[in-house]
Amino acid sequence: MYYIGIDLGTSAVKLLLVREDGGIENTVSKAYPVEYPHPGWSQQDPRVWWDAVRAGVRELIAGRDAALVRGIGCGGQMHGLVVLDADDAVIRPCILWNDGRTEAEVAYLNEEIGRDRISSLTGNIAFAGFTAPKLLWMRAHEPGEFARIAKIMLPKDYLSYQLTGVHATDFSDASGTLLLDVEHRRWSTEMLDICGVSEKQMPALLDGADAIGTVDPNVARQLGLPPGVTVAAGAGDNAAAAVGCGAVASGSCNISLGTSGTVFIPSDSFRVDAQNALHSFDYIEGRFHLMGCILSAASCSGWFLGDILRSEDFDAQERPVDPSRVSSDLPYFLPYLMGERSPHNDTSARGAFIGLRADTPRSDMVRAVREGVAFAIRDCVDVARAEGIEIRRSTLCGGGARSALMRQILASVLDIDLDLLQTEQGPGYGAAALAMVACKDQRDVQTCARDIARIKETVSPDPELTGAYEQRYRIWRQLYPALRPIYREMGESHEG
Known part of the structure; x- marks a missing residue:
């Protein structure tokens, strides 16, 4: 069938x-x-x-x-x-x-x-x-x-x-x-x-x-x-x-890096985080989920590598990046190309490179774009962790997950294992699974997901990189609050 x-x-x-x-x-x-x-x-x-x-x-x-x-x-x-x-x-x-x-x-x-x-x-x-x-x-x-x-x-x-x-x-x-x-x-x-x-x-x-x-x-x-x-x-x-x-049961997690980026956390019970920074949504078969959504994820690389650098070979642009070279003096990137949703809820936010120098190579800017997306995902994960939700591993999907550099950065920034699926076709694959259940050819969604979602590879965090990224994230998370008044002034000037 x-x-x-x-x-x-x-x-x-x-x-x-x-x-x-x-x-x-x-x-x-x-x-x-x-x-x-x-x-x-x-x-x-x-x-x-x-x-x-x-x-x-x-x-x-x-x-x-x-x-x-x-x-x-x-x-x-x-x-x-x-x-x-x-x-x-x-x-x-x-x-x-x-x-x-x-x-x-x-x-x-x-x-x-x-x-x-x-x-x-x-x-x-x-x-x-x-x-x-x-x-x-x-x-x-x-x-x-x-x-x-x-x-x-x-x-x-x-x-x-x-x-x-x-x-x-x-x-x-x-x-x-x-x-x-x-x-x-x-x-x-x-x-x-x-x-x-x-x-x-x-x-x-x-x-x-x-x-x-x-x-x-x-x-x-x-x-x-x-x-x-x-x-x-x-x-x-x-x-x-x-x-x-396969992220259906409570205790699971799925991170998607598409045009936008999301952290999806299923739950058997309804809950709202203290700041309403995450979305509290229904799921399937009586379940709920919390979700953090950043508006620009893989689209950041599409913009920088494709539109700005005019490259169609993203792998070639990432090849010169040394993933083990992580220090606080490398440039930073804020991925707010379309404003931001979680956790800032700020339509006036904009993308930014911070810390460029005369000797900054292209590869450091490529790395910064990937890191900026990972840090924005970390913002959402940290809201969930502050609510007592343990996230120790997650499945990973979306076009941005095809980048080996992105996968390693994200695993180390979040300090969790990331599971990649043998068949990763995003929403269309899950929609087909829902059709199987609607046709009564599968007993329920959790059973169906377990049958078709098979892990092919796990990317684990590098302990040394995790420590180094902790320092970079500490600096990165200070950038948006510092720029927020400027973003607002830019927006008011545009409206005027």
């Missing part, structure tokens, strides 16, 4: 054809553009996603027995605001997860409504990327379009709607809207009222391994699929990636 996993990313959609034993039969990727209409804004037309998926599915199953396809699961970018009118037509481009236009709306929610009140309603405070501030922004700046909203959806759920005709989401993705009462798994009536919308405009809530329905017969014919293919509710990208990496 085959299961299709869809990973709706920021720059491309990746589709996987997965066998029942967890093996990958085929993969297809379809790229699409991101619109940046103003500095700090990012958006996409959801119809572009569906066009890419339609073409991708046909290519994915070409030359194979399509009758063996049993289920489809979608994982994908979270927090995006997809709004449909009464005819289910897209009203405006989706405002993406890394869009920073909602600074005023975030301040209104956290300062006027109040952080404590917002946290009591949702388990979280407002961040610029979340969906609720985007609704407030749309109500203030696009009132005509706001009045036309009949359905509010998340990016991956737009794909599920196109497949099934059903408006539904899963608890993990809904958690990132700031409209969900995470602890009790229901839409928060008060938060909906604050944003000027109603529950009838929201999608139905399901567990990620629940079946939404089956692919519409007309759509199935267009895609070349057999009738009756089950569509799972799926999960937000980080929850789906954690499933695919």
